[in-house]
Amino acid sequence: MERIDQRRSLDDKKTTLLTAMQEAVSSDYRKLKDIATVLSDVEETRDIANKIMTKYEDKIPQDDDSTVVQPQEAVGGNEDRASDILRNNYSALSQSITEPVRVAKLLHEEVIPDEALSCVMSTRGSVSDSRAVLLKAVRDAVHSNYKHLELFVTVLRKFSETAHVGDTIFEEYSSSLDDNEVDKHGNHKILFPRNMKKEFEGMRSEFGSTFFQVRRIFKSKKNVLDIDDMKELISDWFPDLKPQLSDKTTIVNVAWTQNAMTLFKPSLDQFIEVIDKVEDKHEIMIFSKCENIQFLIPTVLEKRTITGLFIQSSFLSHADILSFSSQLSTNKSLTGLVLSDDSIDDDGVAVLAQSLKDNETLENLVLTKNPDITSDSAQPLAELLLTNKTLSRLYLYHTNIGTDGVLMLMKSLRTNNTLSVLSLDEKHEKICATLPYYEQIRGILNIYK
Known part of the structure; x- marks a missing residue:
């Protein structure tokens, strides 16, 4: 009507x-x-x-x-x-x-x-x-x-x-x-x-605690227990779990190094257990294939010692990024941010770029291997380059930004005084070389081959 x-x-x-x-x-x-x-x-x-x-x-x-x-x-x-x-x-x-x-x-x-x-x-x-x-x-x-x-x-x-x-x-x-x-x-x-809410939460907590203990036993006795044999035994008893057990990191999905921590497919409970163990020496956090990544990032951003945040194969929507955008704007410790391997699209880039305009510490932004980033992302990224005063490296290779988007980014480089590296796909090299101000920006361009 x-x-x-x-x-x-x-x-x-x-x-x-x-x-x-x-x-x-x-x-x-x-x-x-x-x-x-x-x-x-x-x-x-x-x-x-x-x-x-x-x-x-x-x-x-x-x-x-x-x-x-x-x-x-x-x-x-x-x-x-x-x-x-x-x-x-x-x-x-x-x-x-x-x-x-x-x-x-x-x-x-x-x-x-x-x-x-x-x-x-x-x-x-x-x-x-x-x-x-x-x-x-x-x-x-x-x-x-x-x-x-x-x-x-x-x-x-x-x-x-x-x-x-x-x-x-x-x-x-x-x-x-x-x-x-x-x-x-x-x-x-x-x-x-x-x-059933309380009962369900109790079951979930009990299962998470049990799984954590099993993982810890495997880790402490890795020279005694053969993980592959255990996986084979579990697969025989529970055939439906075989696809999950085929991944080498299924049982032990937390890795610690001298200054970094890596989480692979963590549950929310596992993340909470791990985040409490992060010390001042751990400056880098790496997340891979995290379904609940949007709930984890705000807590990570509260850690003032974290300087590098790497997110791989863990999609963040426009709404997800918006939920912690204010923290990104005011964060004083993060110098490197990586969102790669299908972790972000054009809508996400728009709110991310807006969030980082007033950020005063981020130096490296990596948005590679995201096929859903197209020329629509060029405008917000160009505006970011015109406003942000600390970003020095921006990596955009293996995306679907087209010629029109690249030209928009090139134009912003003429007035940007802080960016030292802009990494793009090899297919854009020729069009960049035809620009009348190419010599002015030549030292900034990094063509990924």
């Missing part, structure tokens, strides 16, 4: 709205149920909504209501079931969601788009209006992909006012959807009842 012109009279607005509602119900009579649900959210129209629902349920058989699907609206299968579950709980959601803007922000990107978030934000003066816009956006998302209902439940459980509704929705969801779609692992999010 198109937006109503706010300059029109109130009567005209009412007429337009009622006409649109009539057209919607004419195309699919079940939409009358949705309209009544929305009306029930407004105190002035709640009585009318109740009357509509009463007549609807009297006139239309319940089984007919659940089986008739209009061709143009149908997505089929689990999407329909998930939509029905959401619709059945709409009244409870309307009464329990008291912070629709916060809920919308948590659902943003994964469930609701930018436009929906903007609409919720624009109506924040009225909780009922914001809530109505939010729930419509969630309904649309669930109708397109039933798994969005899982994410919605996860967010509902973050608020005491809506947690019980989230539990109810999840119970209906678990019992209603196809068995072959529910309880799959992989990328499917596994939700557990809130009353």
